[in-house]
Amino acid sequence: MLGVAIIGCGDMGSKHAAAWGAREDARLVAVCDHTPERAQTLAQSYGATRVDSWQEALAHSGVDVVSICVPACDHPAIAIAAAEAGKHVLCEKAMALTLAEADAMIAAAEANGTALSVCHQYRGLLRYRAIKEAVDAGRLGGPLSLRFAEMREVRPKLAMHRLSENGGPVHDMTGHLFDLARWLTGAEAESVTAIGHILGRGKPRLSPVHDFGIDTAEILVRFSGGHSLSIALNWGLPEGTPGHSQELIHGPMGYAYSSDPGNPDRFLGDLSDTAGVTTKDAQGSNWIACPGGDPGPEICVTALIEEIRTGTRSPFHAREGRAALRLIRAALQAIETGGTVMLQDPDSSG
Ligand SMILES: NC(=O)c1ccc[n+]([C@@H]2O[C@H](COP(=O)([O-])OP(=O)(O)OC[C@H]3O[C@@H](n4cnc5c(N)ncnc54)[C@H](O)[C@@H]3O)[C@@H](O)[C@H]2O)c1
The missing domain is CATH 3.30.360.10 (Dihydrodipicolinate Reductase; domain 2)
Known part of the structure; x- marks a missing residue:
């Protein structure tokens, strides 16, 4: 059972929550948003804990995967901190604002042996x-x-x-x-x-x-x-x-x-x-x-879980997200x- 934290509870955060929440092998444990009411709504719907910041979400017990659903400017800091804390990451697109940031995100995931996917779900x-x-x-x-x-x-x-x-x-x-x-x-x-x-x-x-x-x-x-x-x-x-x-x-x-x-x-x-x-x-x-x-992001969620379980590289792997960003x-x-x-x-x- 994978424990999931959702960072950003707007439109995509709600869709990520639904995708993770529909699975039998995952459950939402922590959610946060700059607008606390949004996080509270998701917390109540999925039996998760509302926390005040993404830093608190990463530190929350039982979190294995972090879904990043905030604007692109905040993707790198959260993804890198998540990898350094040993968490797998599903990051919304665009992966980052710059290639240097994307490279740092990939390097952090590789250094920590964690999975990093980007939601380019169209494929x-x-x-x-x-x-x-x-x-x-x-x-x-x-x-x-x-x-x-x-x-x-x-x-x-x-x-x-x-x-x-x-x-x-x-x-x-x-x-x-x-x-x-x-x-x-x-x-x-x-x-x-x-x-x-x-x-x-x-x-x-x-x-x-x-x-x-x-x-x-x-x-x-x-x-x-x-x-x-x-x-x-x-x-x-x-x-x-x-x-x-x-x-x-x-x-x-x-x-x-x-x-x-x-x-x-x-x-x-x-x-x-x-x-x-x-x-x-x-x-x-x-x-x-x-x-x-x-x-929605179901296909990216399914592929990320497959990568975590079997090591099979997800079609939504961060290197694909980086290639799009390039x-x-x-x-x-x-x-x-x-x-x-x-x-x-x-x-x-x-
Ligand atoms: N894959 C897709 O097809 C698709 C579609 C739409 C949006 N997106 C991406 O999803 C991300 C979010 O977009 P959205 O449409 O859900 O936006 P949104 O405005 O509906 O939701 C973003 C939420 O994040 C919160 N937030 C912002 N910074 C935060 C932070 N540092 N910590 C905690 N909460 C924070 C905001 O309060 C807001 O509730 C963006 O990167 C966007 O490009 C992807």
């Missing part, structure tokens, strides 16, 4: 698994051209827009898409070009924000093997603008895309009962239903410099 979602099957079966051919579009009104949480908290929407969101692209192609990025903007400035909802991160970008990534990825992200549209998401995976022999007729405004990570994937190739058109509710940083660097960022060694600090 576990039914519809991306259906696309991956078509890719791996060679039905689209190669190289692949991946296009992701994600358009939203300014986000409801100020942390998402603050450079100092989640690093801004491009930092916050694109990691999922970089992770998907690496996983679908099985390739590493060679170069990143990007143009970015801040459209959220001046929007009433964001008036308390003073350190805006980039919220809008066109990003083009070249992968080894000739695969390419283009991302159009805009999280700075006026309040009330309907959302729009799209992904399209082309190859020389066919293409695949997902749709959700009942939820045309769906977020890229959301699933509903009407969601599915269409693949088209020389054999014709094929619809694969991919129904299901909000995926592309986030490269895109932001390309935006800042107005040039193309060339990437060499995936493990290098650049």
